[in-house]
Amino acid sequence: MDLTLTTEQRAFxxxxxxxxxxxxxxxxxxxxxxxxPPRKQDTVTWQRILxxxxxxxxxxxxxxxxxxxxxxxxxxxxxxxxxxxxxxxQVFNTxxxxxxxxxxxxxxxxxxxxxxLANLDLWFCQGFSExxxxxxxxxxxxxxxxxxxxxxxxxxxxxxxxxxxxxWVFALVRTDDGARKQEGISFLLIDLKTPxxxxxxxxxxxxxxxxxxxxxxxxxxxxxxxxxxxxxGWDCAKFLLANERTGIAxxxxxxxxxxxxxxxxxxxxxxGRPLWDDPKLRxxxxxxxxxxxxxxxxxxxxxxxxxEQARVPxxxxxxxxxxxxxxxxxxxxxxxxxxxxxxxxRDADELAHGPLTPRYFYSRAASIYGGTTEVQNDILAKAxxx
Amino acid sequence: MNFELDDDQRALGDSLARLLADRGAFEQRRALxxxxxxxxxxxxxxxxxxxxxxxxLPEAHGGFGGGARDLLPVMQAMGRALSxxxxxxxxLGATALRLAGTDAQQAQVLPGVAEGGTRLAWAxxxxxxxxxxLWVQAAARPAKDGWRLTGVKSPVAGLGPAQRVVVSxxxxxxxxxxxxxxxxxxxxxxxxxxxxxxxxxxDTAGGELRLDDAPAEPLGDPLDAAVQALAIERTQALGLAxxxxxxxxxxxxxxxxxxxYVRTRKQFGRAIGENQALRHRASQMFVALEMARSMALAAAxxxxxxxxxxxxxxxSRAKLSVGRNARAVAHGAIQLHGGIGMTEEYAxxxxxxxxxxxDQCFGDADAHAARLAALA
Numbered sequence: 001m002d003l004t005l006t007t008e009q010r011a012f013x014x015x016x017x018x019x020x021x022x023x024x025x026x027x028x029x030x031x032x033x034x035x036x037p038p039r040k041q042d043t044v045t046w047q048r049i050l051x052x053x054x055x056x057x058x059x060x061x062x063x064x065x066x067x068x069x070x071x072x073x074x075x076x077x078x079x080x081x082x083x084x085x086x087x088x089x090q091v092f093n094t095x096x097x098x099x100x101x102x103x104x105x106x107x108x109x110x111x112x113x114x115x116x117l118a119n120l121d122l123w124f125c126q127g128f129s130e131x132x133x134x135x136x137x138x139x140x141x142x143x144x145x146x147x148x149x150x151x152x153x154x155x156x157x158x159x160x161x162x163x164x165x166x167x168w169v170f171a172l173v174r175t176d177d178g179a180r181k182q183e184g185i186s187f188l189l190i191d192l193k194t195p196x197x198x199x200x201x202x203x204x205x206x207x208x209x210x211x212x213x214x215x216x217x218x219x220x221x222x223x224x225x226x227x228x229x230x231x232x233g234w235d236c237a238k239f240l241l242a243n244e245r246t247g248i249a250x251x252x253x254x255x256x257x258x259x260x261x262x263x264x265x266x267x268x269x270x271x272g273r274p275l276w277d278d279p280k281l282r283x284x285x286x287x288x289x290x291x292x293x294x295x296x297x298x299x300x301x302x303x304x305x306x307x308e309q310a311r312v313p314x315x316x317x318x319x320x321x322x323x324x325x326x327x328x329x330x331x332x333x334x335x336x337x338x339x340x341x342x343x344x345x346r347d348a349d350e351l352a353h354g355p356l357t358p359r360y361f362y363s364r365a366a367s368i369y370g371g372t373t374e375v376q377n378d379i380l381a382k383a384x385x386x
Numbered sequence: 387m388n389f390e391l392d393d394d395q396r397a398l399g400d401s402l403a404r405l406l407a408d409r410g411a412f413e414q415r416r417a418l419x420x421x422x423x424x425x426x427x428x429x430x431x432x433x434x435x436x437x438x439x440x441x442x443l444p445e446a447h448g449g450f451g452g453g454a455r456d457l458l459p460v461m462q463a464m465g466r467a468l469s470x471x472x473x474x475x476x477x478l479g480a481t482a483l484r485l486a487g488t489d490a491q492q493a494q495v496l497p498g499v500a501e502g503g504t505r506l507a508w509a510x511x512x513x514x515x516x517x518x519x520l521w522v523q524a525a526a527r528p529a530k531d532g533w534r535l536t537g538v539k540s541p542v543a544g545l546g547p548a549q550r551v552v553v554s555x556x557x558x559x560x561x562x563x564x565x566x567x568x569x570x571x572x573x574x575x576x577x578x579x580x581x582x583x584x585x586x587x588x589d590t591a592g593g594e595l596r597l598d599d600a601p602a603e604p605l606g607d608p609l610d611a612a613v614q615a616l617a618i619e620r621t622q623a624l625g626l627a628x629x630x631x632x633x634x635x636x637x638x639x640x641x642x643x644x645x646x647y648v649r650t651r652k653q654f655g656r657a658i659g660e661n662q663a664l665r666h667r668a669s670q671m672f673v674a675l676e677m678a679r680s681m682a683l684a685a686a687x688x689x690x691x692x693x694x695x696x697x698x699x700x701x702s703r704a705k706l707s708v709g710r711n712a713r714a715v716a717h718g719a720i721q722l723h724g725g726i727g728m729t730e731e732y733a734x735x736x737x738x739x740x741x742x743x744x745d746q747c748f749g750d751a752d753a754h755a756a757r758l759a760a761l762a
Contacts, residue, residue: 001455002388003687004694072387282759287710287751289758290681290703293696294711297680301389308389312676321673374666381665384672385648 003297005076012073016055016080023049024086033260035334035356037210038087040123040165046087047120056089057098057118059246064102064114071303074246082252083259092124092162093117095244097170100187100236104228113189127157127171127190127214128237135375137172138181138234142216144173144188151175151188151226153196153219159369163199163212166192176231187233189225196220204365206358207345241371245316248370249299249323254292257330261285264337275337288330295322314383317376324366324373335360389683391459398436399459405432406467412733415589418470424546424583424591425470433471434502442477442624444484447492448500454627454689458682461628465635465744468736472505472591474632475544478625479506482552485617486569486605495550495571507548508621509539509572509595515561517753519622522567524597526555526608533604534578535570535597543747545593546583548574553595554618557608568608569617576601588739620692623701626748627689630682630704633712633744637675640719640737644668647723664722671718674711681707699761702754709751712741 005013028042038046050056053067058074060066069077081088089095098117101110116122133140142155153173163169169190176184192199196219202211228236262285265276275281302308302315309315335342338356367373391399409429418426433439441456443449450456457477464473480499483506484492498504515521524537535555542551551572559566574581578600586592606613645668648659658664685704688697716738720727727734745751 001391001458001683001687003684005387279756279759283752283755286702286755286758287706289699290707290755291677293684293700293703294677294681294707297389297684298676300387301680301683304387305389317669318673318676321669322677377666377669378662380669380672381662384645384668385659385665 003300005072009072009076013076013080016077019053019055020080020084020086024084029084029086032085032087035260035359037208037359040162043087043090044120044123047089050081050089051119056120057094060094060098060102060114060118064098064110065118071246075300075303078247079252079255082250083256085253085256088247090120090123091244091247092126092170093120093122095247096126096240097124097189099243100170100227100240103239104187104236106224108224109189109227122168123162123166124168124170124189125160125163125166127160127163127169129159130156131158135372137237138185140172140174140185142171142173143177144175144186144221146175146223146230147220149223151186151221151223153188153190153216153221155216157214157216158212159202160199160212160214161210161369163192163214164201164209168192169214170227172233172237175233179231182234184231185233185237186230187227187236188221189227190216190219190221194219194221204362206355206362208358208362210362242316245319246303248316249295249319250327251292251296251299251323254295254323254326254330257327257334258285258288258292261330261333261337264334268337268339270339284333288326288333291322291326295319295326298322312383314380317371317380320371321373321376321380327366328363331356331360331363391455395456395459398438398441398456399463401436402433402438402460402463403466405429405436406463406469410467410469410471412468412736415468415470416731419585419589424585425472429469429471430505431502433473434500438473439476439502440500443480443496443500444492446489447484447496449496454624454686457624457628458631458686461631462635462638462682465632465637465740466639468588468636468639468733468740470590472507472544472547474625474628475507475542475548475591476505477628478508478621479544479548479550479552481624482508482569482617482621483571483605485620486614487571488606491571491603491605504550505544505548507542507544507551507593508625509542509545509551509553510618510622511539511541511747513538513540517749518562519749519757520564520567520618521561522554522556523561524553524555526557526568526570526602526604531601533570533602533608534599535572535602536599537597538594539597540594541586541592541747542595543586544591545574545581545595546591550574551581551595552605553597553602555597555602565611565615567618568614569605570602570608571605572597572600572602586743588736588743590740590743620689622748623689623692626701626705627682627685629744629748630678630685630708633708633741634675634678634682636737636740636744637678637712637715640716640734641671641675643734644671644719644722647726658722667718667722671715674714674718678708678711678715681711699758702749702758702761705749706751706754706758709741709745709754713738713745716741 047056057066058069144151144153175186196217198215200213334356342357440449441452445451553572578598580596583593681704684700688700
């Protein structure tokens with residue numbers, strides 16, 4: 001048993017740290033440190049810098065612009081990005097669609113899309129959820145009817161994060177009504193500039209615009225934008241949902257936010273004394289740190305140990321459940337630290353204390369997206385109880 | 387990074403688990419508690435036969451030189467079996483003796499420990515100190531014919547079955563001072579020593595040691611403040627790591643019982659484990675158990691490498707996290723059982739009793755939250 005990095009791993013961490021230190025623009029770092037979500041241009045700028053080293057898609061093979069990094073190096077890189085703090089590589093491109101194309105896509109699709117995904121020349125969003133299909137994703141109804149060498153798509157997607165910023169969407173559509181609900185689904189890539197697509201913003205409880213509804217009205221999609229086989233899109237979806245486990249726990253984010261909480265507690269005074277002087281608050285921060293450390297070791301233990309994965313096949317649910325809980329607790333703490341001065345409603349960018357109160361509101365989404373806490377509990381309970 | 391036991395560690399843990407399943411089944415444990423014995427002498431011999439009493443001792447004195455990592459699977463098995471053997475008390479007494487005692491002192495005591503003939507106890511905590519790590523009021527003074535100790539040590543795990551006790555006492559300074567404590571070997575049958583042995587709430591052997599000008603043999607040089615302080619700190623760190631492993635074992639046992647119960651217990655014509663409310667509780671308990679497992683590992687590594695990067699913080703984080711998470715598992719396991727979980731004749735509640743005892747030793751969750759707050 002050993003919890004330390006090897007000399008080579010330590011050298012890699014130092015290399016990453018030095019690279020981020022030298023190349024991360026100050027204004028991006030400052031915005032994220034204050035608690036703002038990255039702007040689109042922040043993510044694009046930073047991902048292109050990372051992509052110079054293959055670090056935008058570190059887990060991809062070199063032939064597609066990746067760095068072929070092993071699991072430990074990936075975790076180190078992710079941790080350093082979070083702790084900087086710097087924007088993460090755009091997740092739909094790099095962790096979802098990219099691996100799906102490598103597994104199910106044609107060589108032409110790979111050659112065309114993968115470099116653009118890595119460099120964020122195209123911004124993809126994910127068109128999975130529908131008004132009637134949330135946790136029961138396979139019940140989706142957005143239909144794609146084959147007409148010659150096109151699919152004609154009609155229907156509606158919802159909760160589509162960043163659709164208003166995106167160039168393309170990868171969507172699950174129904175291509176066969178008769179079959180078992182999982183069997184008539186196909187995985188399509190759709191250019192959002194195609195006629196018949198309408199995007200309507202959904203304001204979330206933080207007052208900001210992350211989410212959208214996307215309407216498809218006789219949208220014509222060339223058949224060469226089908227990924228994998230027709231009616232086998234569920235395979236792609238399952239692969240996509242099961243594939244991404246490295247970032248699921250968000251450990252580095254928890255450390256960075258907890259560190260920020262400590263900083264705010266030291267810098268903010270109440271009746272002339274720093275909040276940090278309150279031993280109860282310090283103990284609360286310490287207790288959160290203990291749980292983040294527990295999550296961090298659990299994350300390594302599962303991701304790096306095949307025997308542990310075999311013992312707990314549903315380990316991703318453990319990571320998602322605990323990671324979500326901690327993110328939400330830390331965001332709630334940050335909002336309490338922002339206190340009464342964090343109450344004024346303003347455009348997110350001009351908040352003196354950072355947008356900690358609205359970020360707390362939006363953190364409630366963490367236990368809803370990516371498989372709700374209830375679904376994760378169901379998955380884990382199935383393995384435990386039967 | 388590596389999160390797995392090596393083959394020897396795993397084999398030892400497995401052998402011990404088999405031994406305790408044979409000799410320490412819950413029914414045997416109940417019978418033992420109903421009688422006068424603190425523990426089962428045959429089980430103790432069998433532990434020695436497996437080499438466990440020699441495990442943490444130096445090779446020069448008949449031991450295997452094992453550390454906290456080696457103790458992890460052992461203590462986990464002890465916790466899982468709710469063992470009554472005064473193993474940890476003996477390990478800690480031997481560790482303190484190894485760290486502070488002269489070579490001659492080690493040669494005199496440790497081979498007996500290794501062979502299983504000698505049981506020790508570690509008497510550091512005092513009633514007034516509660517969880518303060520160095521609140522030692524017991525006073526040591528040099529007399530003409532050796533050193534004398536006066537003070538109260540409580541609770542002392544394993545006091546009843548111990549032949550010798552390693553006691554911390556102050557040669558200088560005030561309670562709470564980092565320097566000025568030293569370690570002494572005390573015979574609990576000596577004049578001036580009142581050893582009141584009792585069972586702790588988890589049925590393990592405990593006790594209170596009242597010293598009134600009692601004769602004591604200093605371990606090493608009692609005025610060598612650095613060596614003495616280090617011996618206390620490292621012994622407590624090993625105890626903390628062992629307590630974490632023990633709590634994980636006790637939580638595992640409670641969790642396993644609860645899963646078995648919800649699969650088999652029927653109400654309203656179906657297994658209660660089909661109810662989502664119970665299923666989700668099981669899932670949350672499992673998450674807590676995995677967190678505790680991770681931190682027991684962190685504690686073992688930190689106790690073995692006390693000068694490592696995060697060692698001091700990891701020890702406190704581990705005690706805090708394991709204490710809270712193991713307790714949550716035990717609470718959930720009792721709840722899933724319903725009424726039967728509340729009965730003394732059923733094992734699940736004994737996990738909670740054991741976890742509570744271990745949480746209260748070597749600093750409880752709150753105390754370690756406060757220590758972490760002071761570190762930051």
